[in-house]
Amino acid sequence: MSALPMSVTRKTFDQVMVPNYAPNEIVPVRGEGVRLWDQQGREYLDFACGIAVTGLGHCHPKLVAALTAQANRLWHVSNVMTNEPALRLAQRLTELSFASKVFFANSGSEANEAAFKLARKHASLHHAPDKREIIAFHNAFHGRTLFAVSVGGQAKYTQGFEPLPGGITHLPFNDLSALEQAISAKTCAVVMEPVQGEGGVTPATREFALGVRRLCTQHQALLIYDEVQTGNGRSGTFFAHEQYGVVPDVLTTAKGLGGGFPVAAMLTTDDLAASLGFGTHGSTYGGNPLATAVALAAVEEIARPETLANVAARGEQLRRGVSELAGRYGLFEELRGLGLLLGAPMSAAWRGRAKDVVTACLRHGLWTLVAGPEVVRMAPSLLITEAEMAEGLRRMDAACAELAALPRVSNG
Template identity: 45%
Template sequence: MIPSLLPTYNRVPLAFAEGQGSWLVTDGGERYLDLGAGIAVNALGHAHPALVEAITDQAAKLWHVSNLYEIPGQQALADALVEKTFADTVFFTNSGTEACELAVKMARKYWYDEGDHDCVEIIGFEGSFHGRSSAGIAAAGGEKLTTGFGPLLPGFTHLPFGDLDALKDAISDTTAAVIIEPVQGEGGIRPVSDADLKQIREICDEAGVLLIFDEVQCGVGRTGKLFAHEWAGVVPDIMMVAKGIGGGFPLGAVLATEDAASGMVAGTHGSTYGGNPLACAVGGKVLEIVSDEAFLAEVNRKAGLLRQKLEGLVAEHPAVFDSVRGSGLMLGLKCKAPNTDVLSACYDADVLVVPAGDNVLRLLPALNIDDKDINAALERLNTAAEAVETAIAAQEEQDA
C-alpha cells in the first residue's frame, strides 16, 4: 500500500522539533549540528531573530493578495536587488525550479521577438542541476533526473563539464543561451574557475548568445560574495536565484538585464504566490543582512577557518577522504569510502551534511555559523571518520 506521503524521498528517520542558529533538536531532545542548512536555504541559520520579527510583523498585517495588485514589499526587494547586482529587472518565484522555467522562457522569447524563431537551443553542462521541472531536467540532462520522464522537452544540448572547446563548437545559429552554475552543487561542489567563467562570457558575446547563471545554490553570500560570479568579474544576462534569498521561506527570483528581459511583457508569465508579502518581508531582511560588506568579510573568514580544518581532517583520515573542494561556505568533502557510509557515520555523530554526486558530501552551513560551532563540527566529523575507519579495518580483516 502506498504511504500517504508520496515516496519520492529516501528520508532519514530523524524528525526535528525546533532549531536555533546552527543546531537542530529532535522531539527526544537530541541536538544535531546542522551543516546542511536545509540544502543551503537557511542562510542565517534557524530562528534568526531578525527574520522571526520580519515574518511575524508581516503576518499580522497581510499574507497574500496575488500579483493582480501592487505589492510594496515586492517592489522594495526588487529595487534592492537591482541596486546591488547587474540586473535591471526582477521576477519573483517560489523556488529555483520555477526560476529555471522563466529563465528558459525568457531566453527563447528574446530571440522570438528578435525575429529568429528557430533560435531556441539552450546549452548546459554535465553534472548540472537546474530543478526537477520538465525544463529543469531537460536543461541538466542527467540520466538519474530524466529516466522515465520522456519525451523530454526538446532544445537542450549537454557538454562535458569544463570543456570550453566543445562549447565553441556547439554554438550554432539556433543557440539561444548557455546555462551554467558558477559552482555545481548537486554535481559534487565543482566550481567553475574564474578564468573559465570569463571565457564563457567572451564566447557568448562573440557568438551573440545569452548567458544564464544558475546561482540558486551558490548565490546569496554562499561563496563570500553576494553572488558567486562576482569573483570572476563577469555578469550574466539572466540569473536564477532561490534557496538562501528567503532564509527558509519559499522565495526565488529571476534577475535580468533590460535587453534580455525585453520579450517578457504583460501576459507572458505569471505566478500566483511569487513575491507575496510574507516572502518579500523575509527576503528583504535576508538581503539587508547578507549584502553587508562586514557580513561577507566574516563569511570569508569563517570559510577559511572551516576549510583549513577540513584539510586537516582529510590529512588525518586518508582512507576516508580524498580532498576538499568548493568556495566560501559551499564546501565538499570528496570521499574515498562510499559517501553513503560516511553520511551514516555523520548521523551517528550528530552532525548533518548533504550527499552529492561524484562521491562528495556537501557542507553548506549557515553563513553566520559561530567559530565554536565550526570547532564542534570538526570534532563530530572526526568521530564519524574514525567510525568509518574502524568499519574499513573490520571489513579488511574479515576479507583476509
C-alpha cells in the first residue's frame, strides 16, 4: 500500500459519502487566520467560519500549540476518570458565567440533549409528574438528534422521522402574549436562542427576553438559553444573554468554544445540576483532554477585552458596509443580528435568492453563508482586522454588482 495520500476531489464525496449534504464544488485544503485556500491554490476570505465555529480564524497559533502539547501528553481516558484540561476549562467557564457546574459533550446537539433531559429530570424529582412540557419557538434550531430537532421549530428537519418525542409546544418567536397564554404549571422549561441563527439571524427583543425570564420564574420552569452559535464572543459579549440583562437557568454552547475542535458544554447551577446524579447521563468522548485543552486556549483568547472590543468594532463596520451595498444595489433589506453574527435579508425583488449571493461571493473570493433562502449570513473571525473587513466588503461589492447587472429573474 502506498504511503502517499490518496487523490480525492469533490466527486469523491458523491462516491463514498452519505448524500445528506450538498457541499460546494470548492475543496479547502489550508487555512490561516481569515483566509482559506482550495485545491487549486485559490485564496478566499472566510466570512463563514465553518458556520460560526472557527471564531479565532484558522490555525490560530495558541490553539495549535495547545493541541500539540496535549497530543504529546494524554488523548483520552473516558469519564471513569477525570482529567486536568477538562477541570481547568470547567473552572474557567464558571468564572466567566452565571454557572457553577459544567457538563461537557461533543456538539451543540448533545449539549442541548443534556439540557432538555436535565429539565425533565429536575421536574420529575422536584415537581408534579405531569410537569414535562418544553416550550420552544418557530424557526428555532437546536441540533439534529431526534429530541433536538423535535424541540427545534422547523418542520423540514423532522419530516419522515416520526413519531417524534412528545410534550413539546412551539410558539411564535418574540410574541410574549403567546407565551403568556401557553405557559402553565405543566411547563418544565422554555428554550430559546437569543438570536435565531438558522432561522434567519433574528434577535430576541429585549422586552421578549425579559418577559420570558419573568414567566419562567413565575411558573417554576427552567429558562434554557441555546448559545451554541451566539456564545463565545460571537455577539460582542462572552455570552449574548449578558446584553439582555437576563440570567438563564441552563446555557448550552459549542461551535466557537473549541475554535474548530469538536467540543460543547452545558452550564447550570449547583441546585439544578444535582438532578443529573451519577449514571443519569453521560458521554464517552465528552470532556476529553484534547478537546478541553484546545477549548481553554480558545476561551482565554476570546475573553480578552481586546477581542470583544474588536467584535463590536468590526461588527459595526460590517453592518455599515453591507448597508451601503444594500442602498447601492437593492439586494438587501435592513441588517439584523449581534456583533459578528449578522444577517442580510433579501429585498422583495430578490426574494428567495440568498444562495445566489453566496455563490457570487465565492466567485469573487469571499465565503459567506445562508440562513434559509431569504437571508445571507455573515460570521467572520472575531479577530478580523479593519483592513481585512474592508477587503471582504470590496469582494462582496463586486459580487453584488455582478448580480445586479444580470437580467432580473422573477421568483413569483
